[in-house]
Amino acid sequence: xxxxLLKRLFKKKHYYEIKCPYTYVAxxxxxxxxxxxxxxIKEIIHAYKxxxxxxPASFFDCGCASGHLMVQAEKMGMTxxxxxxxxxxxxxxxxxxxxxxxxxxxxxxxxxxxxxxLSCLKEDEIPVILDKFKPSKLLVAIHLTTEDDEKxxxxxxxxxxxGPRLIKSQTWWLNCFNQSGFNAKFNPNxxxxxxxxxxxx
Numbered sequence: 493x494x495x496x497l498l499k500r501l502f503k504k505k506h507y508y509e510i511k512c513p514y515t516y517v518a519x520x521x522x523x524x525x526x527x528x529x530x531x532x533i534k535e536i537i538h539a540y541k542x543x544x545x546x547x548p549a550s551f552f553d554c555g556c557a558s559g560h561l562m563v564q565a566e567k568m569g570m571t572x573x574x575x576x577x578x579x580x581x582x583x584x585x586x587x588x589x590x591x592x593x594x595x596x597x598x599x600x601x602x603x604x605x606x607x608x609x610l611s612c613l614k615e616d617e618i619p620v621i622l623d624k625f626k627p628s629k630l631l632v633a634i635h636l637t638t639e640d641d642e643k644x645x646x647x648x649x650x651x652x653x654x655g656p657r658l659i660k661s662q663t664w665w666l667n668c669f670n671q672s673g674f675n676a677k678f679n680p681n682x683x684x685x686x687x688x689x690x691x692x693x
Contacts, residue, residue: 518558521579528557530607531634533564535682539632540603543688548602554592555609559584592621600627611635611658622672631687637662
């Protein structure tokens, strides 16, 4: 039993190291160290350049943890801000601790990146968040799908601090973006959803 559990956990870890090959460590307010799996800032910016043939001038990291990607984006010349519901030791002063549902400032950026945020919401909360993102030019979002769950051997984490994790198919998520006013596609090269608000096109 224990060996089987270790085998499944290793398979999950191996899968997500491939899906999110860029990893950094963030310390939370209680002193615990967390491995944050994500895509690199260069990959995220490349997705933006594919759409607009230019670099973004501003960057909002939704689910930013300590603000690691914000530091890198700022070094590349972008204005940056970010938010995370969990408190980490900040590496950038523009990290705000709180829920994106309660975020009151206008979210109008060239590029928004969501790392495992949308799948931590309830279904009826997702349109609320996407509506907040509409003033921005592009949303790059990465989160677990049923396809990921199958490839990882059914070992994905299904719980989070807000309740059960929302694991849906790629088609479901594309329909969700579409119904919320976005033109969306899935980019298999970086395992991310790319969504453009239709009202800005």
